[in-house]
Amino acid sequence: MSILELRNLSLELGGRRILNGxxxxxxxxxxxxxxxxxxxxxxxxxxxxxxxxxxxxxxGDILFEGASITGLSVDERARLGITxxxxxxxxxxxxxxxxxxxxxxxxxxxxxxxxxLDQVGLDPAKYLARALDKTLSGGERKRIELASxxxxxxxxxxxxxxxxxxxxxxxxKIFEANRTLKANGATVIQITHSLAVLRQSEHAFLMCCGxxxxxxxxxxxxGYFENKCLPCDHMNVPVAEELM
Amino acid sequence: xxxxxxxxxxxxxxxGHPTDDDVARIEVHHNQVLGSHLVPGLEVEVEEQAExxxxxxxxxxxxxxxxxxxxxxxxxxxxxxxxxxLDIRAQAGSQASVIAHxxxxxxxxxxxxxxxxITVGAGATYSYFERHxxxxxxxxxxxxxxxxxxxxxxxxxxxxxxxxxRVGRIDIDYETTCLAxxxxxxxxxxxxxxNDVIKIHETALLEGEYARAxxxxxxxxxxxxxxxxxxxxxxxxxxxxxxxxxxxIVQGRAVAKAVPIVEVNHPLAHVTHEAAIGSVDSxxxxxxxxxxxxxxxxxxxxxxxxxx
Numbered sequence: 001m002s003i004l005e006l007r008n009l010s011l012e013l014g015g016r017r018i019l020n021g022x023x024x025x026x027x028x029x030x031x032x033x034x035x036x037x038x039x040x041x042x043x044x045x046x047x048x049x050x051x052x053x054x055x056x057x058x059x060g061d062i063l064f065e066g067a068s069i070t071g072l073s074v075d076e077r078a079r080l081g082i083t084x085x086x087x088x089x090x091x092x093x094x095x096x097x098x099x100x101x102x103x104x105x106x107x108x109x110x111x112x113x114x115x116x117l118d119q120v121g122l123d124p125a126k127y128l129a130r131a132l133d134k135t136l137s138g139g140e141r142k143r144i145e146l147a148s149x150x151x152x153x154x155x156x157x158x159x160x161x162x163x164x165x166x167x168x169x170x171x172x173k174i175f176e177a178n179r180t181l182k183a184n185g186a187t188v189i190q191i192t193h194s195l196a197v198l199r200q201s202e203h204a205f206l207m208c209c210g211x212x213x214x215x216x217x218x219x220x221x222x223g224y225f226e227n228k229c230l231p232c233d234h235m236n237v238p239v240a241e242e243l244m
Numbered sequence: 245x246x247x248x249x250x251x252x253x254x255x256x257x258x259x260g261h262p263t264d265d266d267v268a269r270i271e272v273h274h275n276q277v278l279g280s281h282l283v284p285g286l287e288v289e290v291e292e293q294a295e296x297x298x299x300x301x302x303x304x305x306x307x308x309x310x311x312x313x314x315x316x317x318x319x320x321x322x323x324x325x326x327x328x329x330l331d332i333r334a335q336a337g338s339q340a341s342v343i344a345h346x347x348x349x350x351x352x353x354x355x356x357x358x359x360x361x362i363t364v365g366a367g368a369t370y371s372y373f374e375r376h377x378x379x380x381x382x383x384x385x386x387x388x389x390x391x392x393x394x395x396x397x398x399x400x401x402x403x404x405x406x407x408x409x410r411v412g413r414i415d416i417d418y419e420t421t422c423l424a425x426x427x428x429x430x431x432x433x434x435x436x437x438x439n440d441v442i443k444i445h446e447t448a449l450l451e452g453e454y455a456r457a458x459x460x461x462x463x464x465x466x467x468x469x470x471x472x473x474x475x476x477x478x479x480x481x482x483x484x485x486x487x488x489x490x491x492x493i494v495q496g497r498a499v500a501k502a503v504p505i506v507e508v509n510h511p512l513a514h515v516t517h518e519a520a521i522g523s524v525d526s527x528x529x530x531x532x533x534x535x536x537x538x539x540x541x542x543x544x545x546x547x548x549x550x551x552x
């Protein structure tokens with residue numbers, strides 16, 4: 001059974017149709033990629049799945065583990081096990097890394113917080129007492145956010161642009177953390193326009209112009225994206241039907 | 245109630261004091277000194293008055309008080325007035341810090357006034373951390389007033405915290421004059437709710453060369469609480485440097501106002517200010533909610549961060 005089902009999902013923002021009749025099934029316990037050019041609607045789809053305010057007035061339905069979550073708020077969806085890692089994680093002036101990770105952790109023991117930081121390659125002795133502010137690099141904040149997700153023990157994680165603003169070493173730690181999430185039974189959806197991120201996935205969906213236009217094996221989608229999407233100059237122009 | 249019983253209840257309301265021999269402490273309930281313990285280098289003279297006390301506290305020249313002095317001022321009854329008049333002298337070269345707890349756990353109609361004259365002598369370092377612990381009724385009027393003089397190369401730091409229980413009404417009025425190479429830091433962290441009223445007037449006058457000051461106010465308001473923060477920084481000497489920082493988070497029908505006043509009277513002086521008033525940052529809120537926290541739980545954590 002799919003862990004997440006989107007049924008004819010559409011969304012308008014500011015009078016513009018951003019998501020256009022998306023139907024797809026996310027199989028559980030896999031690392032998926034949702035790839036597409038800038039403006040395809042990927043981040044909007046992630047925000048809609050997670051239920052952020054402003055992305056809730058949809059047409060169609062979203063089902064999680066077989067039940068509709070369309071009427072649920074972001075925190076209600078999170079308590080069912082759905083969460084998200086942002087492209088640019090928030091800074092929390094005044095909060096320590098420990099306080100932040102503990103806030104959403106299922107097991108709030110120090111041992112669990114230590115383990116979560118270890119799993120993203122950060123030394124708990126150096127990081128737990130640090131402030132989650134501008135003194136941390138973007139890569140460090142991304143890894144700390146992922147540590148908080150590992151400690152939450154979710155069922156479905158949306159990773160928005162996991163390679164944005166970080167170095168190669170940090171990206172490898174994020175891929176490792178994704179594999180850890182999968183080993184713990186979670187499903188991961190990586191939102192990306194990067195072939196490198198796509199190739200770290202097991203299954204892919206291709207988005208264009210607010211639609212999912214193809215899905216399947218990573219190699220096939222990578223080839224299509226590289227040869228058709230990257231050179232395409234129809235960005236944000238509704239040519240999805242032609243592509244299909 | 246005997247002095248011993250009063251002392252026990254007063255200390256219980258603040259979670260206790262350290263009782264080690266090398267830690268100085270003074271406990272005052274209403275107008276009674278319930279207990280005290282001094283250490284070498286610290287002199288205290290107290291005069292009990294009708295509605296409070298008058299005390300002269302002296303850190304002797306060159307004295308290095310290794311551990312913070314613990315002070316407790318409070319009133320357990322629901323009503324009353326407590327006036328604390330302090331003359332604090334950190335003599336030249338001394339180093340000391342004070343942790344003061346002010347406890348009014350049952351207050352329905354209590355007035356707590358503090359009127360302090362503080363002198364931080366040349367090369368001395370003095371820090372004063374004041375934590376207020378109020379009950380749930382909001383029946384406290386807190387009026388802390390201090391005139392501070394920081395002499396050459398002296399360092400003064402004061403931090404006022406009121407984040408547990410209802411504020412009631414508070415009107416802080418601190419003015420500090422800082423001479424050459426002196427350093428001043430004044431911080432206030434206050435969380436108001438219901439119909440609490442918060443006023444802060446903090447002034448630093450940088451009158452000596454290379455004098456430095458930072459004034460910081462962090463306020464969180466909910467319900468119908470109101471806050472007005474007036475931070476004034478005046479730099480009148482060469483290379484004087486200062487910064488004013490005011491951050492306020494407003495929820496519900498609360499109203500916040502910040503008035504930073506910066507004045508420079510010397511071409512080689514430099515002062516800056518920033519003020520931010522607004523609701524809780526939506527990205528922080530969304531992040532915490534996406535970890536399963538309700539909106540209220542998330543707001544509590546964000547405010548905890550602001551006031552930490």
